Amino acid sequence: MLRYILKRLLIMILTLWIIITLTFVLMTSIPGSPFTSDQTSNETVQQNLEKHYNLDKPKYMQYLLYLKSIVTLDFGPSIKQPNQTVNDLLGRGFPISFELGIVTVIVAVISGITLGVLAALRHNGIIDYLAMGIAVLGISIPNFILATLLIQKLAVDWEIFPVATWASPMHMVLPVLALATGPMAIIARLTRSTMLEVLTQDYIKMARAKGLAPWKIIIKHALRNALMPVITIMGTLLAGILTGTFVIEQIFAIPGMGKYFVESINHRDYPVIMGTTVFYSAFLIIMLFLVDIAYGFVDPRIKVTKKEGE
Amino acid sequence: MKSNQHPHHIAAKEQIHDDWFRWREKDKSEQEQVSRPSLSYWKDAWRRLRKNKLAMLGLVFLIVLIIMAIFGPILSPYEVNKGVLSDQYQAPSSEHWFGTDSHGRDVFTRTWYGARISLFVGFMAALIDVTIGIVWGGISGYKGGRTDNIMMRIIEILYGLPYLLVVILLLVVLGPSLSTIIVALTVTGWVGMARIVRGQVMQIKNYEYVLASKSFGTKTSRIIRRNLLPNTMGPIIVQMTLTVPSAIFAEAFLSFIGLGIQAPYASWGVMANDSLGAILSGNWWTLFFPAFFISFTMFAFNVLGDGLQDALDPKLRK
């Protein structure tokens, strides 16, 4: 197990290093350097930038100092908003985005698994077709289209939910719905297919032959095994939800990090783009790592094969 | 032991003639009629795909969409980017089938142009992914050992990179255009395909039937054609049907955050993004058509992909 963790840790660090280096290389390769261009109107901003990115030093020193600043969690200043650092923006925006993301994950996982299990248990029944119908729609309709649809119907036409900003739990309903439907659909489909496969396994038959109650077989023997693949795709789903917040926050005018990020893209506020990309990548990569470790703990087979040195 | 007591047996028993007790002529046809006519792999897959109504719906939709993407703009008297401002926000009518947008441009015409862009982006991205993926995965799987180890580590590291964030970063630097979007989508997009190809090659190269054909002196080209190709093509095709919609989605998503394809092109994502404000004023059609086509195209690819997965899986052959 320790070997397994170390291996994943090493890969995680390498991936992080690549994304940090990539941002640096890409940004410094922009013609007319983003940090010194005439986009910066303000004298103090210019000074802050030069100081943060050490523009007076040679390239390799710039790179090393950039690495150092990232490792110490200093993401640098903003061009467009004077006296604002990326850290300020993250401090304000990220908690809101995180809240939106976490609620979305919880909703998507619980509803997706429930839907998938019900569909598998009623294979080829009405519930199955209904659940898979919802799932196919959920996968097909992009979240930004679903979001506008929800606003149009539930907020504007029927006035059931408030729209825009982030004031009360009621404000969360529509953005979470728009964001969670896709991942929910993916989880539901995956749960259903693995559940169907697991249900044909000999150990399920064996459990039935023991005379166990059906609910016990499903919860203790089937679900546990059926959920393992769901854990493996959690990393991808988290990434999808995270990038989803960019558009959803924009559409619902939620003052989260995603909204700032999209604004920074539109304004070509390069330091903010860089800082946010690195921050979000690091966040996702660490999540991916944690998911891998969690998987190692849930599946007893991984522990041992790794301990025995593969 | 109880004897058989089916009614038809009892009825039949009375009709048993003595002259039935003679040796039976062996006829060859009798033994062979048991086995079904064997179909070739692709014919068999097609037969099974045809049975899947949803997948066929997706296939038909996509064929119609491709035809309309080619000929749709020709059928229309309007131009993509030239609008008459006085014709702004016309509801769908016999003149403008899908209505007009904020610039008075014909949505019908723009929709088929959008189809060209979206399908082009989707297919190009999938094609490049497949090419890189087959080469990388093929070498990795075929060579094995140390080469495979290094190549797979690289894949593992790239796999950890958040796909859309890298795409965004690249587009910010390269500037959004048709070609840069395709490049950005494929820079890390091929990784999934490479993994699948590698897995397939690894598995199949050790299959006993492949080893057996080799030992019978079957030509390599024949082994590849008869054994390797059918068994690797299935998962590759399925993966392609999933890559295309995800590229179409990514393109639309990028339009939404301001990194979409620029004029004079009109992609579905750009059209949808442009009309976000418009629906609140009741001009639903400006959003509806691009949104519908994005969604239905993704739906079509997804159900077709599912159908193909079932149809191409040799294990499910009956």
Add this chain to the structure above:
Amino acid sequence: MEKILEVQDLHVRFTTYGGTVQAVRGVDFHIHKGETLAIVGESGCGKSVTSNAIMRLIPNPPGKITKGKVLFKGQDLTKLTEKKMRSIRGVDISMIFQDPMTALNPTLTIGTQLVEGLKQHRKVSDSIAMKKALEMMQLVGIPNPEERMKQYPHQFSGGMRQRIVIAIALICEPELLIADEPTTALDVTIQAQILELFEKIQEVTGVSIILITHDLGVVAKIADRIAVMYAGKIIETGTKREIFYQPQHPYTQGLLNSVPRLDTKGKLQPINGTPPDLFSPPLGCPFTSRCPLAMEVCNKVYPDSTRLSDSHAVDCWLQDERAKKLLATMVTNKR
């Protein structure tokens, strides 16, 4: 001797997209207390379906018991409610599956899987359940049972896993054990050990065993009586001695000729052809097209059962007087 289980005219069908498969088409047999009955046949002949039907483990849909009775100590299992049936599974009748590599849940410890049946049915305390589990582990010959209980299936070899599967099946002290190809997935040396274990268990517990197999070697070792199954029907039954030394059905003879034996000389003779399609089983004897002694009558009408002794019965037209005459002329012609 007391009949513990009696199957009468059992029919099982599977409805699939391709049509209806008549997997079991009127099967009759019984098993006495403490006896080992082997059901022998090629794969796909319906022997596993039969055993699953006894346990009512056939997934419905697509499968269904369409006719017949399964009398366990006089009680018809096909008529029981699912809940009542559950109280019989694992308690009165247990089952062992073919592949021990897949029969155990990879994510649960051996101990958990051992005691869960006991806890479900007997409502015993944890400590008593654990004690019983240890006892079973010892009975089936697993060293260091206390330590092994905490381990997961992948930490055991195939033979050890099959021992655990047997322990799980026996933990509630059932009266009937159905073993579906219990040695097929194992190495030959391990097979012998497992068969010895069966004999030992039968001695200790007096359990009746239905052994489903295609392997005549296994049958020769531990069966008391044999039922030969072909295309959803039992075509011949008898004691081990009767089946091995006086096989009457050409299929049984073919089976025996296709297995190497020490006491016979000459070449092995495979049975040519394949079993019939059970989507549309033939009206007459299903073996007709492969039978070296087929007559015109064979594929027209299914033969009645002919009783040759108290224990020996066969479904074959060759038992008919008219066929015997035909055989006699063939023998003289050859001379």
